Amino acid sequence: MVLDVRGLxxxxxxxxxxxxxxxDVSFTLRRGEVLGIAGESGSGKSTLAYAITRLHxxxxxxxxxxxxxxxxxxxxxxxxAMGEDELRDFRWEELSIVFQSAMHALNPIMRVxxxxxxxxxxxxxxxxxxxxxxxxxxxxGIVGIPxxxxxxxxxxxxxxxxxxxxxxxxxxxDPEIIVMDEPTTAxxxxxxxxxxxxxxxxxxxxxxxxxFITHDLSLLIELSDTIAVMYGGKIVEMAAAEDFYHxxxxxxxxxxxxxxxxxxxxKRELTGIVGSPPDLLRMPTGCAFxxxxxxxxxxxxxxxxxxxxIQEPGAGPSEAACLLYADGAKKQDELxxxxxx
Numbered sequence: 001m002v003l004d005v006r007g008l009x010x011x012x013x014x015x016x017x018x019x020x021x022x023x024d025v026s027f028t029l030r031r032g033e034v035l036g037i038a039g040e041s042g043s044g045k046s047t048l049a050y051a052i053t054r055l056h057x058x059x060x061x062x063x064x065x066x067x068x069x070x071x072x073x074x075x076x077x078x079x080x081a082m083g084e085d086e087l088r089d090f091r092w093e094e095l096s097i098v099f100q101s102a103m104h105a106l107n108p109i110m111r112v113x114x115x116x117x118x119x120x121x122x123x124x125x126x127x128x129x130x131x132x133x134x135x136x137x138x139x140x141g142i143v144g145i146p147x148x149x150x151x152x153x154x155x156x157x158x159x160x161x162x163x164x165x166x167x168x169x170x171x172x173x174d175p176e177i178i179v180m181d182e183p184t185t186a187x188x189x190x191x192x193x194x195x196x197x198x199x200x201x202x203x204x205x206x207x208x209x210x211x212f213i214t215h216d217l218s219l220l221i222e223l224s225d226t227i228a229v230m231y232g233g234k235i236v237e238m239a240a241a242e243d244f245y246h247x248x249x250x251x252x253x254x255x256x257x258x259x260x261x262x263x264x265x266x267k268r269e270l271t272g273i274v275g276s277p278p279d280l281l282r283m284p285t286g287c288a289f290x291x292x293x294x295x296x297x298x299x300x301x302x303x304x305x306x307x308x309x310i311q312e313p314g315a316g317p318s319e320a321a322c323l324l325y326a327d328g329a330k331k332q333d334e335l336x337x338x339x340x341x
Contacts, residue, residue: 001070002176002209003029003052008065010044010051013058019280021047021060023233029177034203034210036224036241038217038256042277044233045213046100049181052211053097054079054087069094072176092119096170097179098163105166106154112165113140113150119172139168143198160191164198171202179211184219196223218260221245229253232278232288235307239318249310249320251293287323299323 010022022044029035037045050056052067067079071094082090099105107115113136120132127135137147143164154162163183170178180199184192196219203210212223220227220241227244229237229252237250248254255273275292278284284291290300300323308325311317 001028002031003070003211004066004068005029005052006066006068008048008051008067009063010047010056011061011063013061017281018063020283021233021280022051025065025230025233025235027228027235027238029209029211030225031176031209032203032207033226034200034212034224036220036227037211037213037230038215038220038227039230040215040256040277042280043230045215045230046181047233048230049097049179049211049213052079052179053091053095054082055097069177089123092170092175093123093173094175095177095179096173096175097181098166098170098183100182100185103154103159103162106162108154111151111153112145112157116140116150116165116169116172119169123173135172139172140165142171142202143168144194158191159187160194163187163191163195167195167199167202171206174206175208177209177211179213181213182215183212184214184216192219199223217256229256232283233280234288234321235319236289236321237319238307240316243316243318247312247315247318249318249325250289250322251295251324252289253320255292287321295324297323 006026008022008025009020012019012021025048027035037048039045047060050060051062056062062080065080068076069079070076079090106112116136116139117132120127120135136150140147140150145161145164145168149157149161157165166183184195187195199210200223212220214220221244224241227239227241228235229250231252237244237248237253239249244253248257252273255271259270259272261270273292278288286301286303287293287296287305290296293300303323305321305323305326307319307321309317309319310325
């Protein structure tokens, strides 16, 4: 285990109003694992990413929870209890983040090489100028950018190269964890493929763990070891990627999967999910998904489901926040749960 998140709450505060954007989220990230986090826009994915990295500014507020980081030597520390100096050392050194839009994350008036070198200057003050320059060239080579592009400005690079440059910044100090917040958004599918292959190659080579956040389930299934699905600020399903693909448990997960076409096997009609994500200021009572759920029954509008552990023949263990699995048994027919999806 490298990161253990327990009972995390993040709220946006405006006077007397408090909007719960992340509500009682818990998960464990193992060393060398890729944890994929999926969900519609507004489900709390990016808010969770910023909470893990302690990058939130007012009006966002982490009101409850623990984020425990385990170092390679086995010692632990609570990220939420870190002071500013300790947090500054922790970021990039132990945990880094690749932001959603490289064009906005990179400084437009600094050359790419200089931006990577800035990280080294701040965290490796003992490095000589020559050592820093050699490290910049090495990092660019690792992510597949020619060394002569270190003198380029961000606008002189393609979208894929800018995203690779952001990954190079994230790798500069050999962190144990990299949080990637939709790093392939707005890239075409060919460049997406190149970026994903590079991430997997580097993970296997360098041994870091990844929290990969996206709304693209097909991407997550291919990339991740474990997938967590968020809805209304909560995790509603968590399972191994293969089990999630073949045996999705939560009706929301089934709806997400049915909104993507299959590239092989029998064709199916794309159905998607009716309705819109919930208003976080006026959450439905009971299960947050019940107004959109085709399998909702009376209890769903009054009882809020826990994250139930599920173990069934032919599939690995998983968890789903759905009353269909209350008391360890499904309350609906297997066919109704979507075997024909």
